[in-house]
Amino acid sequence: MSRLVVVSNRLPLGDNPSGGLVVALEEALSGGGVWVGNSGTPVDAVEERLTPHPGAAFDRLSFDVTHEEHENYYAGFANSVLWPLCHGRVDLMRMRPDYPSAYRRVNRRIARLIAGIVEPEDRIWVHDYHHLPLAYELRQLGVSNPVAFFLHIPFPGPMAFQALPNSAETARWIAAFDLFGLQSMRDVSACLEAFRTVPEASILLNGRMALRGEEVRVASYPIGIDVEEFARTAAAAPPRDTEGRATVIGVDRLDYSKGLPQRFRAFGTLLDRRPDLHGKVELLQIAPPTREEVEAYREIREELERMTGAINGAHADLDWTPIRYIHRPVPRDRLAGLYRAAYVGLVTPLADGMNLVAKEYMAAQDPKDPGVLILSKFAGAAEQMPEALIVNPHDGEDMVQAMVTALWMPLGERRERHGAIMKGMRARDVHWWRRAILADLERVAQGDAPKAA
The missing domain is CATH 3.40.50.2000 (Glycogen Phosphorylase B;)
Incomplete structure (x- = not known):
């Protein structure tokens, strides 16, 4: 029996976890699903383990980041590079040498932790810009489970995308996902155009992109509310x-x-x-x-x-x-x-x-x-x-x-x-959003072409 494994920067904690994403995902997670996320408090030194947090209708497992990683991975690459880039403010990007290495290192560790708990039939759903390398790192570890991604913020246009010092590497990260979900058709167009700037990348039919033997489908899934x-x-x-x-x-x-x-x-x-x-x-x-x-x-x-x-x-x-x-x-x-x-x-x-x-x-x-x-x-x-x-x-x-x-x-x-x-x-509330993405991920898992969103 397959489980849904959700990965996000924030892990919903407390006895009654709440929030829009919890409302959207709780039904799919209930009965055996797993949510993996940041513990929320930086530590002096991390242990290579996931910490359980009982009390929800699904399993919750947290990973830690150090104070240095919080500074360079979260405040640094995620929020001082990717956030302004995606929101059209390339002028506010602040790149330091430690930022990309910390971003890769944290995601590599998360991938190792997930590889230790994932089962062959599981489906993995990664959320947001903090975890763009995660599917790539999972593939490096031999994890072949279907992996979807959803970007909650805009996708940068092709010129802005090239402002990333590691734009070609970022394209490889994206290509490692099976399904790459975006909010709007404008974002889908921006993503396809950005890939056209990447050597070795190919734009295929029906929103599909290929790079170095990996193929990903890009589609719009506008998120709603209850x-x-x-x-x-x-x-x-x-x-x-x-x-x-x-x-x-x-x-x-x-x-x-x-x-x-x-x-x-x-x-x-x-x-x-x-x-x-x-x-x-x-x-x-x-x-x-x-x-x-x-x-x-x-x-x-x-x-x-x-x-x-x-x-x-x-x-x-x-x-x-x-x-x-x-x-x-x-x-x-x-x-x-x-x-x-x-x-x-x-x-x-x-x-x-x-x-x-x-x-x-x-x-x-x-x-x-x-x-x-x-x-x-x-x-x-x-x-x-x-x-x-x-x-x-x-x-x-x-x-x-x-x-x-x-x-x-x-x-x-x-x-x-x-x-x-x-x-x-x-017609397109938050429950439609969840069902649409998971249905397309399942089609990918079965070797079928996803429907157009």
Whole structure:
């Protein structure tokens, strides 16, 4: 009997593990599946073993990384090289000699640990940019099990891909997977084009690529949410008193890819041009901290704090603060209620694999009186949600006009847009996403061609 072996950087811990990925994978893992991930706490020295964590409906096994590996593998190659590269910020890449070697070393160790527990019929599903070399390292150890990969962030374009000092090696890593899943068709095109720049690589039919005898299929599997569960959570949340003001809400990790300075600047321009909106509209921006050890994140935090102060200083009144900026996490159930109460959802990243905030915002709305989603054309979600107000976040005029349109949109149009978006979200929710990838991985295991996603 085959098991599903999931590998990710983060291992869901606690007696009741939660999170979007847990919701997606728990059904497939229950009854014998295994989840392998980082213990979450760097150690002085690692032991060549996986540590069990009982208490879930599936087996959980953690690996350790040292403090030095955390600095060079996680904060270094993963988040100072791959993250900016994939989000179109090659200028923010910080490459040091120790980064790639640590990245390879950690993944090589994880591969050895997985090779020690994997059974012949198991299927392996690797998640995200922390573990691109994993299938290659497993193959070096003789592991022939079917291995899928899913990249939760964008895939870089061909020019950016070549900025990697080890781009040819990275292509070999990708080719070692049987199935390479991406969020959007735009990402699939970017991946195929990147492979065209690699000597010895071949682009085959139906999204397949070959390199040095390895063949991988690249396909789009747009991730979703548990739509009905989130809608119930939002409907049950205590109502928020907006004091008669229209709330424009943004919820993003504090990251330079999210377009927060552009968003604040556009909102400030809206207030400059429309004094009739003073006291009647507010921007509620929730931006929890992330990766604060990386210099680029400290810089954007300071920039947003300056902008918030400047805009509020120019426009605030004794009983009205235009921007409410919260730099800490907000519990999920409360967040659902905030979405439901907000008149406009502002989701304007400069680059994003999918962006589930857009989907959560729409799922949280009251169908009788829904809010309006303003969505960046650079979010993967834009491919699935054309009924949103699609904007270019680099274009301040476009952003301002979209906010005006949203604030004055008639009820009938709001309902029509919301209904169309919800229909698509229900058809391709998080459970569809899991089933689609695992079904295609099984077809690969049986020697059949996967269906087009």
